[in-house]
Amino acid sequence: MSDPMTSPLLEVADLEAGYGRSQVLFGLSLRVPPTGAVAILGRNGAGKTTLLKTLAGEIRPSSGTLRLAGEDVTAAPAERRARLGIGHVPQEHAIFARMSVRENLMLGAGPRADRQAIEEVLEFFPKLGARLGQTAATLSGGERKMLAIGRALLGKPRVLMLDEPTEGVWIGVIDEIAERLVDLSRRMSVILVEQHVELALTVAQAAYVIDRGTVALSGPADRVRNDPALLRLLAP
Ligand SMILES: Nc1ncnc2c1ncn2[C@@H]1O[C@H](COP(=O)(O)OP(=O)(O)OP(=O)(O)O)[C@@H](O)[C@H]1O
Structure with missing residues (x-):
């Protein structure tokens, strides 16, 4: 992993954001x-x-800046950010149960998704390749996550953000997803929101612990894992 302090791909500074009058993020910065x-x-x-x-x-943030590869994208709408390479696999990703796995996957295929990109995704997630013609309703929780990740990969992200990619996934498949995320992190930037703290700190080299909308603890994953403040910050 390159040094985040010298060459950030994504740089967030003093972000403030929320829902209407209810502010959630308070001066949050990360690289x-x-x-x-x-x-x-x-x-x-x-x-x-x-x-x-x-x-x-x-x-839309009420203040703060977001830079991608040095370019200020704070005011850029979601579609433009996606085109610039910010990929997002939300927690409640839309999988259309009555559509086939192939049709669901192709929803992520923008103008840049070529046949080779689709082949790569299917090689990366062989379980999807084996079930392309079936309806998405037949997929397990883990396969649904793979489908959502595969779809995001077709957008050719430079940064892939995943919100709880192991939620609802059978324990036997969690490791497989974690391995795929490690693979991806060798060729792109991965931002991983996870409730499985140990898994997240194994996949990631660095961690930010958020408390009440701001960064309360950050650093190399091993240092965060051993920091006495971690348990307090994660306690309900
Ligand atoms: N659509 C919304 N409208 C208003 N407030 C919201 C909305 N979504 C989330 N919030 C509030 O924003 C705060 C932060 O929520 P958020 O979902 O970002 O937290 P989180 O760290 O992802 O939590 P979790 O682990 O439960 O997903 C919470 O107080 C939540 O109630």
């Missing part, structure tokens, strides 16, 4: 390197999902 994974941790309601939505452009 994400061009490759490697960064874990975003925090108790329920800390603001992790709101942070990802703000980075994706679904929520």
